Amino acid sequence: MKNITFNHLIYIAWALLTPLLISCSSPVNETEDEEHAEGNKVELTQAQYDLADIQLGKIEQRTIGSELRVSGIIDVPPQSNVSINLPYGGFVKYTEMLPGTRVKKGQFLVSVENPQFIQFQQEYLEGLANREYLKADFERQSSLYDEKVASGKSFQQAKSAYLSNEARIKSMEARLKLIGFDLRKVQAGEISSSVSIYSPENGSVREVFTNVGKYVGPQDAIMNITNSEDLHVELSVFEDDIPLVAKGQRIRFSLANNLNTWREAQVFLVGSGVREDRTVTVHGHLKEESADLLPGMYVSARIETGSHAVWAAPDEAIVRFGGRHFVFTFLEKKMENGQPHYAYEMIEVNKGISEDGFSEVSLADPTLDLSAIDLVTQGAFTLLAKGKNSEEDGHGHGH
Template sequence: MRTILYILPFLILFSCSHKASEEESTNNNLIEISKQQFEAEQMELGEIQLMTFPSKLYFTGYIKPNTNGWAKVGLPVEGIVQQIKANLGQAVQKNDPLFVIGGNQFIDLQQKYAESNARLSQLKADYNRVNLLYDENIGTEKEYITAKSKYESELAKNNALKMKLENIGLNVNRIAQASLYTSYTITSPIKGYITNMEATIGEYIDQQEEMASIVDTEKLRLQIIAFEKDIMSIKVGQQVEFHSSGKDEVALATISLVGRTVNSESKSIECYATIEPEYLDKFINNQFVEGEITLSSDTVAALPTDAIIQADDLSYALLLENETDSSYLFQKVNIQKGRSTKDFIEVKNKIRSGKIVTKGVYNIVVD
C-alpha cells in the first residue's frame, strides 16, 4: 500500500508535465502584443480585401510620328541653294518657306516650257488646217495623221512641263510669255518642327537628296517592340502606361495597331499605340521609353503591403486570435504572395476570415 502511495505523485507529475508541453506546442504560432505596444507602433486592424489586379506585359519602345506626321523635304528640280529661311528645331506651319533655289536647270525647264508653248500653238494651227482639208476630202490621210501626231506629242510634252512648273508653285502663264523666274521657293509640306537640316547656301542639290525633315509632334505615337511569344496577348484597345527612361512620370496610351511581321534579326514585332493628347508635349521624336501593357484584370484577395512580415524567404501576416484588457494574441499565418501594386499584394492561399494587423508590423520579429 505504501509503495502505491509513493508512485502516485510521480504519475500525477508526469501527466501535468506532458499537458504543459502540449500547450506550449500549440502556442508556438501565437504572438502576444500589448495594447500599449500596439498603440505605440500605430498598428491597425483590418481584413483581407477584394482588389482588382491587372495582368501586365513589360515592353520597351520609341516615340515615332505616324505616317502623316513626318515629311522629308527634297527638290522637284535640282538646283543651287540661294537662301535658307528656317533653322534646325524651328516650328513651321504648312506652306512656310524653307529654301530658295536657283540654277541653270531651273531656268532651262522654264525655257523648254516657253518654247513648247510657242511650238504647240503652231502645231495646233497646222493640225486644225489639215483636219479641215481632210474633212472636205482635199487633204490626204497621211497629212492628217502626221499633223495630228505632231500636235498630240507636243501637247503631252507641254502638259508635263506645265505640271512640273505648277508643282513648284510658278505661274505658267507668265512663263509662256517668256517672263522667266530666277529662283523658286521650297515650302513646308506639313506643320511641325524641323528635325534635320542638310542644306547650306551655295550647295548644289539634286532630286534624290534630302534637304530637311519635319515632324508634327501632335501626331507622335508609341512604337512598341514586342516579342513573338507575347504577340498573341496584345490586342487593339488595351491600355498602356509608359515613361521615358529614368523618369517616374507615367503617360497613357491605347494600342491601335498590332504588327503581323516578325523582324528576322531581332525576332520582334512592332506594335503601335495612340498617346493621350495631354502627354504629347512631354516626348520628342525617337525618344526611348519603357512601360507596361495591361493585358487583362481580375479580382482577387489582397492585403496591404504594410501587413506583410518577411522572414527569410517566407511571408507572414498576424491574424487576431484573442483580446484581453491589456493585450492582443495573434496567430502567425503564412502568406503566399502573388501579384503586387504599390500598396497591395495578392494573397494566393486561402486565409480564414478574421481581423489582421494591416499596419505597423515592421518591428515584429517572427521565427
C-alpha cells in the same frame, strides 16, 4: 568519511545545475519573443499623431491585370514622316528651319536655286508662244485638205507639229509643277532660277540634312517633317509571349527619363513576322496626345494580358525595410499618464503585381486575417522612421 568517486562528482554537479538551466532557459526565449513583438510596434503621442497626419483604410479586393513587361520606342507611321526633297536638285539658297521647329501645312521651308530652272521656264513659254501659230496652221491645212486643195502630206505635217507642241507644253507644265513653280506666274513672265518649298502638312521638323549653299541632289532629303498627331508606341515582344498579346489590350508605358509617370495606349496591330532578335513588333495607339513625346524616345511598357481579383493595398501604405515589405496596422488608442497614445504594429507582407497606385499583397503570417487589418494608408513611412529610430536609441517602441 566515504570515498567519493569521479562519477559521483559529475552526478552531483549535474543535479545542482539542471534546475538553474531550466529556470534560465524559458524566460530568455519568452523575452526574445516579446522584444521581437515590441520591435514591430510604434507608439505616437497626441502631438506626434497630429503631425504625422495618419490615415486609415482597409486592404481591399481589386481587379488588377496580369502584365507583360516589354520595351520599345515612340514612333510614327510612314505616312506621317515626310522627307522633303527636290526632283531636279539644286543649291540651298535660304532656310530658317531647325530640328524641333513646328510648322503648319503650306508654311515656307526652304528655297533651292538651279540655273537649269530658267531653261525649263523658257522652253515652256516658247511652247505657249508657238501654240497659236501651230494651231492656226493645223486648222488651215485641215480645211484645205477637206476641200482637196492641199495635199495630205502638208496636212499631216501641220497636225504633227501642232500635237507635238501640245505634248511638250503638257510635259513642261507637269515638270514645272513637280519642281514647285506657279504656272500662272510663269505665264505672266515671272522667270526665276529658284523655287520655294512649302510644308505638305502640319508637324515638326525632325531632322535637317543641309545648310545654305550646299548642293542637294534629287535623291537627297533636305529635311524630315513628322506629324506628331500620329505618334504611337512600337514595342518589341519576344516570340514566346506573342500568343498572350491581342488587339485591344491595354498598354501602360513610361519614358526612360520619367519612370514614375505612366501613360496609356491600346494594342491596334500585332506584327506577323519574327525579327532576327526573335521579337515581334506590337503597335499601340496613344490614349492622349502629349507635347513632350518625340519620335525615337525609349519607353518601358507593360501590356495587360489578363485581369483577376486580388487583395490590394495603396502603394503609399507599403514600406520596404531590410529587403522585405511591410504595412502598418492600427492597434489601439490608450491613455498613459493622462495622455492619449496611439499604437501601431508593422506586419510583413508579400508584394505582387502593381497597377494604378495599388499592389497585390498577401500576409507573410497566414494566421492573420487581411480583411480585419486597420491599414495605415497614409503616414506609413513616418511610422517606419519613428520605429527604427526608437530601436537605434535602445527602446523597444517609441513614446
